[in-house]
Amino acid sequence: MxxxxxxxxxxxxxxxxxxxxxxxxxxxxxxxxxxxxxxxxxxxxxxxxxxxxxxxxxxxxxxxxxxxxxxxxxxxxxxxxxxxxxxxxxxxxxxxxxxxxxxxxxxxxxxxxxxxxxxxxxxxxxxxxxxxxxxxxxxxxxxxxxxxxxxxxxxxxxxxxxxxxxxxxxxxxxxxxxxxxxxxxxxxxxxxxxxxxxxxxxxxxxxxxxxxxxxxxxxxxxxxxxxxxxxxxxxxxxxxxxxxxxxxxxxxxxxxxxxxxxxxxxxxxxxxxxxxxxxxxxxxFDERAKKIEAQRAGESELVTLARNSLERYVMEGKKIKPDMGNSLLLEEKAGVFVSLKKHGRLRGCIGTIEPVTDSIGFEIVNNAIAAGTGDPRFDPVEPDELSDLVYSVDILKPAETIENMSQLDVKRYGVIVRSGRKSGLLLPNLESVDTVEEQVAIAKQKAGIGPGEPVQLQRFEVVRYY
CATH class of the missing domain: 3.40.830.10 (LigB-like)
Structure with missing residues (x-):
C-alpha cells in the first residue's frame, strides 16, 4: 500500500x-x-x-x-x-x-x-x-x-x-x-x-x-x-x-x-x-520500443542510409560510402536535410539548401552525421541514444523567389529568408508551425534577422522520406 x-x-x-x-x-x-x-x-x-x-x-x-x-x-x-x-x-x-x-x-x-x-x-x-x-x-x-x-x-x-x-x-x-x-x-x-x-x-x-x-x-x-x-x-x-x-x-x-x-x-x-x-x-517503455522497431521496419532506403551513417560514425568514428546500386535517386544531386527525433522531440537537424557533394547519397551521409554531432542546439548523440532515434530525410526542390508571404503555404512550401549576408531556412509541414507568419518569424530568428528587418523571400518544395 x-x-x-x-x-x-x-x-x-x-x-x-x-x-x-x-x-x-x-x-x-x-x-x-x-x-x-x-x-x-x-x-x-x-x-x-x-x-x-x-x-x-x-x-x-x-x-x-x-x-x-x-x-x-x-x-x-x-x-x-x-x-x-x-x-x-x-x-x-x-x-x-x-x-x-x-x-x-x-x-x-x-x-x-x-x-x-x-x-x-x-x-x-x-x-x-x-x-x-x-x-x-x-x-x-x-x-x-x-x-x-x-x-x-x-x-x-x-x-x-x-x-x-x-x-x-x-x-x-x-x-x-x-x-x-x-x-x-x-x-x-x-x-x-x-x-x-x-x-x-x-x-x-x-x-x-x-x-x-x-x-x-x-x-x-x-x-x-x-x-x-x-x-x-x-x-x-x-x-x-x-x-x-x-x-x-x-x-x-x-x-x-x-x-x-x-x-x-x-x-x-x-x-x-x-x-x-x-x-x-x-x-x-515496451510500447515505445515497439513503435520505433515498427517504424524502422518500414523505413525508406534513404532513411536507412541516414541511420546507418550516424550509427557507424558514433560507434566507430567512420564515415560510410553510400551504395548507389539500389536507387537511381541517390545518384542525383540536390539539397538534403536530415532530421532526428527522440521520443517525439527534435534531436538534431542539418541540411544543405543546394548540393555540395556529387550526389544525394553523399549529401545524406554528411548531413546525417552533422545532424547527430554538429547541430549547435544539441549535444552530440551518445551511443546509448541511437536505439531511440527516428529519422526523416527531405530532398529539396530548387527554390524560387517570391514577392510576399501570400505566396507561401506552411504545409506545402518551405521558406528561405535573406537579409544581406544573413539567411535562414525552415522546412514545410512542421508540427506546431500553423501559420505563414510563424514560419517566416522562426526562419528570421534562426538567421539572426530582427523582426522589423526587410527580407527577400524564397519558397521551395520537398519530398520527405521516412
Missing part, C-alpha cells in the same frame, strides 16, 4: 483569489468552492507532507528539478496582492526522491539557493505552488512542503518519475498528499491569453472525460499535436502525478471544470482505495 494518501489536480490562476481578482474572482466561484473541498480532503487524508508539482518553476528538458532550500517562501506581489507564504522544506523526502529517481535513470537535482544563483534562477515559490497552497492555508494545514518543477522529459520518463515519488514516500514512511498544479487549455476564447483554437476545448474535454473514467493510459497517449495546439500547462504535471499512483486502485472525481477567462480550470481528486491495479510503467 502506498504512503501517498491523496492525489489531486489543482488549477493555479491568481485571479481565483479575491485578493487578486476582486470582483472578477466571482466568475470562478465554482473553482473556488471546489478548491475548498479539495483542501478539506487533504486535511482528512492524514498527510504528513505536501508534495506539489508546478509547471512554473525551474523547468528542464533533460531532468527534474526540486526546490532544495531549507525554507520555501514566496508571495503574490506581482499580482498586486499582499499575500506572503512560508513553509519548511522536507529535505529528507527531497533527497530520497532524488535517490529513487536516479535509480530509474532520471536526472534529478535538488536546487538550493547557491545552485540557483549559479543557474541564474530563484528558489522563490511561483504561483503554481502558491495558489493551491492558499487553500490549504485557509483550512489550517501546516505541513512541510516539497516543491517539484514539471519537466519536459518524454511522457514515459515523467510517469516513471512519479513512481520514484511513491517509492521515496514508502521508503522513509512518510504519508504525503501529492498535488499536480496546472491549468488546461489557454486557448478557449478569442480573449484567451494564447488566442483562440477550437482544439483548446477538445483538449480540455478529453482530459476531463479520461480522468473521470480513470483512463490513465488515455491521458498518457493524448496526441502531442493536440497538446501543443491547446497551449496548456497542466498535462505533464498530471502525468507525473499519475505515475505516483501506478499500480494502485483509485477512485476519481472531477470536482469542477470551467473556463470563463479563456483558460480551462479543472479541480480533480484521486482517492486511494487500498487495493492493487495493473501497472502501466513497464508496458509504456
Amino acid at each position: 502506498s504512503n501517498i494518501v491523496f492525489y489531486g489536480v489543482a488549477p493555479h490562476p491568481p485571479i481565483l483569489l479575491s485578493e487578486v481578482g476582486g470582483a472578477d474572482s466571482r466568475k470562478v466561484d465554482r473553482t473556488f468552492q471546489a478548491m475548498q473541498k479539495f483542501a478539506r480532503q487533504i486535511t482528512e487524508s492524514g498527510a504528513e507532507a505536501v508534495i506539489i508539482i508546478s509547471p512554473h518553476g525551474f523547468v528542464f528538458s533533460d531532468g527534474v528539478a526540486i526546490n532544495g532550500s531549507d525554507i520555501l517562501a514566496g508571495d503574490l506581489k506581482k499580482f498586486r496582492a499582499a499575500l506572503s507564504f512560508e513553509y519548511s522544506n522536507d529535505l529528507a523526502l527531497v533527497n530520497e526522491i532524488v535517490q529513487q529517481a536516479g535509480k530509474k535513470g532520471i536526472v534529478t537535482l535538488a536546487i538550493d539557493d547557491v545552485m540557483a544563483s549559479n543557474y541564474g534562477i530563484t528558489t522563490t515559490l511561483d504561483h503554481g505552488v502558491l495558489v493551491p497552497m492558499y487553500f490549504l492555508d485557509r483550512v489550517g494545514i501546516k505541513l512541510p512542503v516539497v516543491s517539484i518543477s514539471m519537466s519536459m522529459l518524454p511522457v514515459e520518463e515523467l510517469y516513471a518519475f512519479g513512481t520514484a515519488i511513491k517509492d521515496a514516500c514508502n521508503r522513509i514512511g512518510k504519508k504525503a498528499a501529492l498535488i499536480a498544479s496546472g491549468d488546461l487549455s489557454h486557448r478557449l476564447s478569442l480573449e484567451a491569453p494564447e488566442g483562440y483554437s477550437e482544439k483548446g476545448a477538445v483538449f480540455d474535454r478529453t482530459i476531463v472525460d479520461l480522468l473521470a473514467k480513470k483512463d490513465f493510459r488515455g491521458i498518457l497517449n493524448i496526441d502531442t499535436g493536440l497538446v501543443e495546439a491547446a497551449a496548456e500547462c497542466g498535462w505533464r504535471s498530471i502525468i507525473m502525478m499519475l505515475g505516483a499512483a501506478d499500480g494502485e486502485d483509485t477512485d476519481t472525481e472531477v470536482l469542477s471544470y470551467e473556463g470563463p477567462f479563456g483558460v480551462g480550470y479543472m479541480v480533480a481528486v484521486l482517492k486511494p482505495l487500498g487495493g492493487n491495479a495493473d501497472s502501466l510503467l513497464e508496458s509504456l
Whole structure:
C-alpha cells in the first residue's frame, strides 16, 4: 500500500483569489468552492507532507528539478496582492526522491539557493505552488512542503518519475498528499491569453472525460499535436502525478471544470482505495520500443542510409560510402536535410539548401552525421541514444523567389529568408508551425534577422522520406 494518501489536480490562476481578482474572482466561484473541498480532503487524508508539482518553476528538458532550500517562501506581489507564504522544506523526502529517481535513470537535482544563483534562477515559490497552497492555508494545514518543477522529459520518463515519488514516500514512511498544479487549455476564447483554437476545448474535454473514467493510459497517449495546439500547462504535471499512483486502485472525481477567462480550470481528486491495479510503467517503455522497431521496419532506403551513417560514425568514428546500386535517386544531386527525433522531440537537424557533394547519397551521409554531432542546439548523440532515434530525410526542390508571404503555404512550401549576408531556412509541414507568419518569424530568428528587418523571400518544395 502506498504512503501517498491523496492525489489531486489543482488549477493555479491568481485571479481565483479575491485578493487578486476582486470582483472578477466571482466568475470562478465554482473553482473556488471546489478548491475548498479539495483542501478539506487533504486535511482528512492524514498527510504528513505536501508534495506539489508546478509547471512554473525551474523547468528542464533533460531532468527534474526540486526546490532544495531549507525554507520555501514566496508571495503574490506581482499580482498586486499582499499575500506572503512560508513553509519548511522536507529535505529528507527531497533527497530520497532524488535517490529513487536516479535509480530509474532520471536526472534529478535538488536546487538550493547557491545552485540557483549559479543557474541564474530563484528558489522563490511561483504561483503554481502558491495558489493551491492558499487553500490549504485557509483550512489550517501546516505541513512541510516539497516543491517539484514539471519537466519536459518524454511522457514515459515523467510517469516513471512519479513512481520514484511513491517509492521515496514508502521508503522513509512518510504519508504525503501529492498535488499536480496546472491549468488546461489557454486557448478557449478569442480573449484567451494564447488566442483562440477550437482544439483548446477538445483538449480540455478529453482530459476531463479520461480522468473521470480513470483512463490513465488515455491521458498518457493524448496526441502531442493536440497538446501543443491547446497551449496548456497542466498535462505533464498530471502525468507525473499519475505515475505516483501506478499500480494502485483509485477512485476519481472531477470536482469542477470551467473556463470563463479563456483558460480551462479543472479541480480533480484521486482517492486511494487500498487495493492493487495493473501497472502501466513497464508496458509504456515496451510500447515505445515497439513503435520505433515498427517504424524502422518500414523505413525508406534513404532513411536507412541516414541511420546507418550516424550509427557507424558514433560507434566507430567512420564515415560510410553510400551504395548507389539500389536507387537511381541517390545518384542525383540536390539539397538534403536530415532530421532526428527522440521520443517525439527534435534531436538534431542539418541540411544543405543546394548540393555540395556529387550526389544525394553523399549529401545524406554528411548531413546525417552533422545532424547527430554538429547541430549547435544539441549535444552530440551518445551511443546509448541511437536505439531511440527516428529519422526523416527531405530532398529539396530548387527554390524560387517570391514577392510576399501570400505566396507561401506552411504545409506545402518551405521558406528561405535573406537579409544581406544573413539567411535562414525552415522546412514545410512542421508540427506546431500553423501559420505563414510563424514560419517566416522562426526562419528570421534562426538567421539572426530582427523582426522589423526587410527580407527577400524564397519558397521551395520537398519530398520527405521516412
